[in-house]
Amino acid sequence: MENSMKVAFSTLGCRMNQFETSALEEKFSNKGYQIIPFDEKADIYIVNTCTVTNDADRTSRKVLRQAKRRNPNAIVVATGCYAQVSPEKLAQIDEIDLVIGNSHKTTVYEIVENYINERKEEKVFIDNIFRKNEFETFQISTFYEGARPILKVQEGCNSFCSFCIIPFARGKVRSAKIEDIENQVKILVNKGFKEIVLTGTQLSQYGYDHKEGYLYNLLKRLINIKELYRIRLSSMGINEIDENLLSLLTSEEKIAPHFHLSMQSASDKVLKDMKRNYTVSQYIDIVNKILKRRPETAIGTDIITGFPTETREEFEKSVKIIKEIPFAYMHIFTYSQRENTSAVKFGDKVHPTEKKERTKILRKISEEKNYNFRKKYLNKDLEVLIIGEKNGKKLGLTGNYIHINFDSDKDINEITYVNMFKIEKDREKNFGKEVIK
Incomplete structure (x- = not known):
């Protein structure tokens, strides 16, 4: 089917x-x-927006306006989280023709086609209600990050942390069926892929919307797929990690020893105000149990700086605790006040300069932790999966998320051993020599 129309995505x-x-x-x-690059002249521009911070909102608006300037006659479509949370605001922007929230993102094509066929000239935005049938029809989707297939098996979150806009932007938990996920993994394995990454808005809440079972049940099914080499899990919350799941994560070799467990703060006072529903000691207990049972594990986390009730004293106490936790890396975010979240009642009390300083301090700690984590594996033979090529060298990935550059005649998706002899501050600048075993 031929179509002369050009569409660009951002x-x-x-x-x-x-x-x-x-x-x-x-x-x-x-x-x-x-499909053409976004910086070229298109008939339709579709911008998948973000609203996690005020800066994200501004960037989304900027990109949408730039699209219309590139071609004043183009149809400019805003979809994604900003379109879900603030459709009326986006509809007021002259350059935007269609506003389609996440609730209708899977039908963007049909909505755009209808808009074109009816030759509408007025602005349109689609109501942004997540309906019951959308919970029932959630479909697994596959995205390729280089040579690694990443399966989106879950969307939405039921937690409603006080700082977070995501439940409003993504809705409550919807999960793909275990059988559908299992079949998709088998297809990918038969195509020669060895590592499959499972991801979702809040992966550890997988299955909260149906009676098929939770993440534990899904993993038990997947690890029985004979030719599957490794399953890697995306971000999880500790509230959903019970003893059964913890035991599986730390005993099953097919599950990568790499867990991203969002902490957000190392202050009990701030965690309570964030509505995280766990204490610092509970978080540390989970981390310690994982590392005791599987010492090679890489633990990653998210930390928010500058939350309204995070005083300088609370921040300094948090820093002391964070330094003691054996994180392999940390993602540091600066707090941004979002409308409709309950944290708005606290105001935005931390001065921007202070937020910037706290963010800088924690990012430096993160760099040091990551360097020290990788340093433990210097001059050791490490099993890696070749996931790509970079600057003429093969790029290998260990189970505990260390990227290593090395020379090899082996192909992508093959397994080999590498002796890592050099590391740099940049977390991906690790170099090794292939070891034949």
């Missing part, structure tokens, strides 16, 4: 948006549209 924000843009590109391409 993706802002998280990996979820990358997944969904990839799916939309495939849909438009299959219908005959020509």
Whole structure:
């Protein structure tokens, strides 16, 4: 099917948006549209927006306006989280023709087609209600990050932390069926892929919307797939890690010893105000249990600086605790006040300069922790999966998330051993020599 119309996509924000843009590109391409770079002149521009911070909102608006300037006659579509949370605000922007929230993102193609066929000239935004049937029809989707397939098996979150806009932008938990995920993994394994990454808005809440079972049940099914080499899990919350899941994560070799456990703060007072529903000691207990049972594990985390009730004293106490926790890396975020979240009642009390300083301090600690984590594996033979090529060298990935550059005649998706002899401050600048075993 041929179509003379050109469509360009821009993706802002998280990996979820990358997944969904990839799916939309495939849909438009299959219908005959020509996919072109966003900086070229297109007939349709689709911007997958982000709203996690005020800066993300501003960037989304900027990109949407730039699209219309590139071609004043183009149809400019805003979709994604900003479109879900603030459709009326986006509808007021002259350069935007269509506003389609996450609740209708899977039908963007049909909505755009209808808009074109009816030759509408007025601005349109689609109501942004997550309906019951959308919970029932959630479909697994696949996104490729280089040679690694990443499966989106869950979306939404039921936690409603006080700082977070995501439950409003993504809705409550919806999960793909275990059988569908198992079948998709088998297809990917048969194609030669060895590592599969499972991801979702809050992966550890997988299955909260149906009676098939939770993440534990899903993993038990997947590890029985004979040729599957490794499953890697995306971000999880400790509240959902019970003893059964913890035992599986720390005993099953097919599950990568790499767990991203969002902490957000090392202050009990701030955690309570964030509505995180755990204490610092409970978080540390989970980390210690994992590392005791599986010492090679890489533990990553998220930390927010500058939350309204984080005083300088609370921050300094947090820093002392964070330094003691054996994180392999940390993602540091600066607090941004979001409308509709309950943290708005606290105001935005921390001065921007102070927020910037705290963020800088924690990022430096993160760099040191990551360097020290990798340093433990210097001059050791490490099993790696070749996931790509970079600057003429193969790029290998260990189970505990160390990227190593080395020379090899082996192909992508093959397993080999590498002696890591050099590391630099940059977390991906690790160099090794292949070891034949």
